[in-house]
Amino acid sequence: MKPEPRLNMVTLGVADVENARRFYETGLGWKASPASQGNIVFFQLGAMVLALYPREALAEDADVDAEGQGFSGITLAYNVRAKEEVAAFLSVAEAAGGKIVKRAEAVFWGGQSGYFADLDGHLWEVAWNPHFALNERGEVVLP
């Protein structure tokens, strides 16, 4: 079997599913799917899916210990079409209860970038990258 290059879903372990849902749904304005049920919430983010699930249950599902702290070693990124949108998105995230971890600033690779943490500390980079154009669906298509 040769795995096709894809990633279908990112699941964020959260302390409180309703709070986390509110951050993404009311705060960022992303609509939860009717497929959401009980303690799992799904968002269709373009071609992929973001899920929110209790952190303990997620660890249990993977058969790993739920203990963990500090830097997760993973970041999620949202690419914007215009430089000004980096700060604008960070403001939306902050108003929703997120924490701005790094304000929008020019970065060495020629773009503009900032970071926010959601209610559970999951890190999102918001980036404007002049080298990676977005297609009409808002997707980064690499060379």
Added chain:
Amino acid sequence: MKPEPRLNMVTLGVADVENARRFYETGLGWKASPASQGNIVFFQLGAMVLALYPREALAEDADVDAEGQGFSGITLAYNVRAKEEVAAFLSVAEAAGGKIVKRAEAVFWGGQSGYFADLDGHLWEVAWNPHFALNERGEVVLP
């Protein structure tokens, strides 16, 4: 500004970029983009991008402390088209040097699922979900 629902890139912090690249490129058979350079490697995974970057540098980019251990609180998922592909993908990942964290098994929601950890412990679920059909591009489209 109303953020469009999307997630463009997932970046995995890794101990050794070349080793991590070998796992995904030679092991899983995913082709690194020519946009990769120096210590950052990009893979086009369908509509989104997976990046590998040194863990310390990733923390520095986000302006957070690189210390962290245990469960990251995030899982990535790859959905397959047929039940048998769950175990098959796990075998490919294991042969590539990954660790099977949970063998393929039937799960309470009616599908089949297992988990592997890549060389840096990032958790991937491989799932067959009869409720979430994949479209022709291998994308999960929620109700």
